[in-house]
Amino acid sequence: MTPSAATPPRLPVARPPTAWQTGANVVFRGLTHAFGGAVVVLLAGIVFEVLRHASPAVSKYGAGFVSGSVWDANRNEFGILPEIGGTLYTSFWALLLAGFLGVTLALVLSQGFLHRRYEVVMKNVVELLAAIPSVVYGLWGIFVLVPLLRPGAAWLNDHFPNFPLFATRLSGPGILPASLVLAIMILPTVTAVSREAMAAVPPRLAAAAYGLGATRWEVIFRVTLPTASGGIFGALVLGLGRAFGETMALAMLAGNAPNFSWSLFSPGNTLAALLANHFPEAGEFEVGALMYAALVLLLITLAVNVVGSLIMVRATAGLRGLR
Amino acid sequence: MNADMSTQASLAAAPEVATGAPAPAAAGPVLMDCRVEHIFYGSFLAVRNAEVPIIANEITAFIGPSGCGKSTVLRSLNRMNDFVPGFRMEGHVHYRGQDIYAPGVDPVAVRRSIGMVFQQPNPFATSIYNNVAFGLKLNRFKGDYAERIEKALRGAALWDEVKDKLNSSGLALSGGQQQRLCIARAIAVEPDLLLMDEPCSALDPIATRRVEELMLELKQTYTIAIVTHNLQQAQRVADRTAFFFVDTSAGGRTGYLIEYRPTQELFGDPKEEQTRAYIRGDFS
Amino acid sequence: MAPPTTAGRAGNNLHLSLGNSRTLLDRVLTLLAIGLSLFALFPLLSVLYMLLVRGGExxxxxxxxxxxxxxxxxxxxxxxxxxxxxxxxxxxxxxxLPLGLLAAIYLAEYAGESKLGTLVRFAGKVLTGMPSILAGVFAYALVVVTMGSFSALAGGVAMSVLMVPTVMLTAEQALRAVPEKMRMAALGMGATRMETTLRVVVPTALPGILTGVMLALARAAGETAPLLFTALFSDYWFEGRLGSPIASLAVLIYNFSGSPFPHLVKLAWAASLILVFLVLVLNVGAQLIIRRPQEF
Structure with a gap:
């Protein structure tokens, strides 16, 4: 090698970025930041718009809105206590059912009960459950579920008329069909999130219990479920958040009745269903009241979701020591 | 090239190539005058006192135990360390007379002339053709792409293996082929200097040997700086070798340069005790 | 299990016995669990059956x-x-889509651990968990009140609020799945951040991004609540006016489901069949894209 070869004649392929390339890079950077910020602005905008339109009603009705139980647009009298009650009540039953079935499904899908192939099929079927639009479940509820429930409901009402849960007759829509469909709708969420929590339990924990002679269900009850309990609880809370906000199935099946009853067979209403049923034809004053109701719904679901997310974060952190 | 860069850097005209750098043996001109005083990651002092002038058309090897900062120094030669949060360098890197760390220098422009081959083969998830064409497109090359790509693939000793499947995915190649594809991608733009960061560590011995042969061929046209943990590799390919070591005396792990000499001298007659011990295999 | 070759100690029988209460309980619980799981799938089968029978009519x-x-x-x-x-x-x-995708690029390529990034991610999660009807309330307040009428545009705005977080969060995941070494390869050749992102990262992550987009589309197509009081409904063809109410399958199903006229109920079933078909095609499409073998 000779020193003169040090700077060989090169075809100048490499060259500095053109002004366009450098400029576009800067613009692109700014653009992505702006759009990232826009998502925050979007959330803030939603809260702001609801607050802005609700504020006249908030100042007019105050806390009495939440404790009032009459919704009469003609007399400009608005209260959402029955709707809050209905939201909580339907969600309670839905969560009870979906929690039980969802955790069972999650176990079946994560603990090696099924051949790998059927496990995948079943997992996809559960996901399919989530893909069906809620309005279709509502339609199914009206024309399949309610007729199916009616004889049983009538029998229970005939034989236990004084038991509060069965105190009325199921004439059509009601708390029971609404809660059942709601359960179907949150089942995929509960199943998926608790399945993840169970799958995150290190296999060596179960292996240790098997090694001590435990049966499969002893392992599930003593090792898997306790270890995954944080995540399962988080799944239930997230499911509850979805149940509170679910609209169509309830608007179609709860009965749109402005009163609250403990009876499973009586019609009721929920916050989301109230919005869906009243917004399309609301006058100016009623819109204000509906915005107030939307604000209450927003705050409730926000609180539940934040709590759920925090539980999930803590559950994940709690398992870290096991890894 | 130089003029192009000074449009970015607005530096005073510098001599085309600095000569008479402190490299001991008779040598060609210094392509890159690298003088690291300190490299920090945050408050952590990663490297101190490393002066490694890189001579044009030579292969310079950086060796030393892990944690000695050899990769850090290499990556600071084309400002790849800019992507590490908290990176800060004291000292200078003069490339053809210009400080690549001077304010106003665009690191993107630096990296266009100073190519890099990484430890892990990292072809893009696209065809072999597009992988090699990537740099040409970046530089808005207006010429015969097919010719350039064939030349680069031949240069990387990969042409015969892939000439019939230029449109198949670069990820479908074997590890050794992927690494040669990455070399082809790097040399397609004919970089002034090629930095190779342990390019063979993920390869089997046969593939390693091919890449080494390739480096010796590339030396005719390019200048290469290579980090390797393989002493035999340094002996086989490098004209000059820089030996780095770790100083743990201050509690941290700070790398520094022990000696930098022509490879044969360094391995044949090491001046420093650490070098002697390392070559003997006392630490690894 | 091989039978013991030597007589075990008393009570040390290694044979599986259903007489053993622990074993029996184990079996019963297993059957119960699988039975309950199948029961949980009954509604889906019933829905699909009804869709085919009554919707197919x-x-x-x-x-x-x-x-x-x-x-x-x-x-x-x-x-x-x-x-x-x-x-x-x-x-x-x-x-x-532009909002969600660019925000995803921001999150995956620029945000890192920055405060804005954390805030954007938090906003995305909150939007995901927000009841869909509130998106309708927002669009009502923003568009319907301002323009003074229900409109296709209001419906689109409501639906876009639902799509943004899904698109953003799934696209961010897909972008993050692209190995760092590919970014380094491009940056090391002197590509700018933009070129690295648009020429290397986004094409590599494209299947994952498309999956997220299709899932968001499927979710949006089936949403009803936010359309009820934004897009409303129309018995006429869309005539190119974004400011007028517009029909949709979802609202049609809702409106006709409560109708006393059997023919309209039949139409609601038919619309359900079409809607579910549309949604399932999008879902299956999304699954197929993601299943394509990917190796980096």
């Missing part, structure tokens, strides 16, 4: 070419609703 080309009939009338179709759903989803995509 009216399936014919005229279903797609004719307008919805008035109350008490026979015949007609759901053409305006099919078209309307497509148009509302299109409007929502135009509004939400």
């Amino acid at each position: 009216l399936l014919s080309p005229s279903l797609f070419t004719e307008l919805t009939p008035g109350a008490g009338m026979e015949g007609g179709g759901i053409g305006n609703a099919v078209l309307g759903t497509l148009i509302v989803v299109l409007i929502a995509s135009v509004l939400s």
